[in-house]
Amino acid sequence: MNSSGGAAVVVGVDGSEPALRAVRLAASEAARRHRPLRVVHGFIWPLLHVPLTAPPDNPPGGGLRDQAQQVVARAVAEAEATAPGTRVSGEIIDGEASAVLLGEAPAAAMIVLGDRGLGGFSALLVGSVAVQVASYADCPVLVARGAERTDGPVVVGVDGSEVSTLAVAFAADTAAARGTDLLALHAYRHPVSTGPGDMQPLVYDETQLSGEEERILAESLAGLGERQPQLRVTRRAVHARPGPALAEASRQAQLVVVGGQGRGEFTGLLLGSVSQSVLHHADCPVAVVPGPR
Structure with missing residues (x-):
């Protein structure tokens, strides 16, 4: 064609x-x-x-x-x-x-x-x-970069931010075009702050935190069934640092997709710390999706 x-x-x-x-x-x-x-x-x-x-x-x-x-x-x-x-x-x-x-x-x-x-x-x-x-x-x-694989899923990093939503859409379309599955990975370390200047609690309930992070992941993937109805999507929320978690997932992936800047990044840095970490340490090609300008 x-x-x-x-x-x-x-x-x-x-x-x-x-x-x-x-x-x-x-x-x-x-x-x-x-x-x-x-x-x-x-x-x-x-x-x-x-x-x-x-x-x-x-x-x-x-x-x-x-x-x-x-x-x-x-x-x-x-x-x-x-x-x-x-x-x-x-x-x-x-x-x-x-x-x-x-x-x-x-x-x-x-x-x-x-x-x-x-x-x-x-x-x-x-x-x-x-x-x-x-x-x-x-x-x-x-x-x-890394290994050139034709098997394995497309992995996308999810954090609930606006740029993460754009990365999910790009990753879903890419996985569908490649005829493979999508793994949506949400790695977290602490409770998410609800607004500017909010203090994160020093003590929190792990079960409650896990449920909240699962909710963020589910909401980030809402609408994928309509966008790519044939796409198989696996959701994974892990208590870990996002950069190393995505680098680990890249060892079995054919592509990792990240947003250029996600939640918690300094607004002056167009390429966030997670994106930089994945670019430097992934074991497969990496796609960086820009946020809204």
Whole structure:
């Protein structure tokens, strides 16, 4: 089936192996969603006033612009081999990678990128481009990391916030498109405050707390039966820290979905602590869904 038009899935490439993993993931996602795929390379060298063509005595194709074209061509070929029939295009855009991808976000269905690129330090679990794009993009951002699985559920982190509701909807649609189950995971440590400035009690009843957290989880999933009537949904509320709980669940998942900022996060941080933790420690690809801007 040929992919239809409309908003494209956008994948950022830089010639690295993580970027090629992202291309394969993006191509599969575009095919499932019947959307075109757009391969983009941020070409920073013109901003640094570096000569872009090879010296006259060098062999043809040795210039920086030629090398960038080869990076894009290889990625387009990889995408076409991964998802035959999907409409794939490639473009080199002058600019720094994060800025280029964020410029694509308003018109994109999704942005896909690797967890680190050619300039990444091995000690950094997730590169700065992935974190910046996931923090500021106006569309879902899918980061290729961990194991590539075709079995296991889609896992979504639930905390009862508005962005969590958006993450649940995205995760449900993604699980349905992949033909797999949805695991909605709500991890909690203390009673939820009911308003700004509320004090959390020092002593609380564990049974009552558990019942309240189960209620939050159930309310967060209300309406999924109408949205995806064939989708099998498992609910799980656990007394644990959300980041480690989601990282543990990722070991058997094919995708983990989190909201960019959830309950209890500082409003100045566009990417919350839970989202950051999952991006750094998940054992499968991670999708970050933006909250309302």
